[in-house]
Amino acid sequence: MQLVKLYKADAIVLRSRDCGEGNRILVLYSREYGKIRVMAHGVAKPSSRKRGAVQLFSHTNFLIHHGRELDSVSQCEVVEMFPALRGDLGGISRASYMAELVDIFTPEGEPNEPLFLLLLTTLRLLAVKEPELLIRAFEIKAMGLLGYSPVLNACASCGAQLQGPLSFSPAMGGVLCSTCNMVDPDTAPCNRGLVEILKILANWEPSRLHLLKVEGLTRKQLRTMLQKYIRYHLEGELKSAAFLSRYGQD
Numbered sequence: 001m002q003l004v005k006l007y008k009a010d011a012i013v014l015r016s017r018d019c020g021e022g023n024r025i026l027v028l029y030s031r032e033y034g035k036i037r038v039m040a041h042g043v044a045k046p047s048s049r050k051r052g053a054v055q056l057f058s059h060t061n062f063l064i065h066h067g068r069e070l071d072s073v074s075q076c077e078v079v080e081m082f083p084a085l086r087g088d089l090g091g092i093s094r095a096s097y098m099a100e101l102v103d104i105f106t107p108e109g110e111p112n113e114p115l116f117l118l119l120l121t122t123l124r125l126l127a128v129k130e131p132e133l134l135i136r137a138f139e140i141k142a143m144g145l146l147g148y149s150p151v152l153n154a155c156a157s158c159g160a161q162l163q164g165p166l167s168f169s170p171a172m173g174g175v176l177c178s179t180c181n182m183v184d185p186d187t188a189p190c191n192r193g194l195v196e197i198l199k200i201l202a203n204w205e206p207s208r209l210h211l212l213k214v215e216g217l218t219r220k221q222l223r224t225m226l227q228k229y230i231r232y233h234l235e236g237e238l239k240s241a242a243f244l245s246r247y248g249q250d
């Protein structure tokens with residue numbers, strides 16, 4: 001006789017796909033195991049009591065049954081549903097963007113608890129705080145947690161101190177000094193002020209970011225730099241990025 005193998009996962013629903021007969025395949029980002037893919041039987045049926053717990057972006061405690069091919073949800077209990085985020089297209093597009101970033105950059109079954117906590121904290125804060133800088137901070141922090149921290153303390157090419165006009169080079173992995181400016185034709189404009197803000201976004205607790213005052217042009221430059229950086233590492237486009245710039249305005 002085979003023992004029934006169950007395990008718990010504290011997770012956020014990143015992606016969900018109907019696969020007929022009221023069943024859904026969920027992609028979860030869990031604290032314990034990183035990204036996992038599970039079958040949720042019957043959850044798409046209108047009568048299912050699990051519907052809320054398996055909705056996109058829900059933070060849910062799962063009890064999962066280990067299966068031969070695909071694990072399946074045995075029980076689930078929603079912890080947080082972030083209703084304020086779901087109330088507008090901006091909130092949904094920001095949450096979709098973060099979920100897609102985590103999904104695309106992480107392999108299955110590789111835990112990264114700080115990344116789980118960053119996603120959870122940012123989802124919570126997005127409902128109550130000014131969203132644009134939270135998204136920028138999420139981008140740079142998540143890239144750091146995935147092993148792609150940009151070099152911000154010295155020139156990423158020659159190691160010299162950062163002086164004069166600077167540029168930001170995704171290919172070289174960070175900020176370039178005025179001498180090295182030419183090594184990469186595809187840079188974003190940068191300056192000392194932007195470098196300092198990037199450091200703050202990378203290092204401050206997300207809950208403190210509302211204290212940071214950043215004017216419109218600088219916000220635009222930050223967005224351009226980080227999107228170039230993410231695209232470079234991704235080698236492609238994110239589906240939700242276009243949606244985000246249309247509905248999330250950031």
Ligand SMILES: [Zn+2]
Binds near residue numbers: 158
């Ligand atoms: Zn240099």
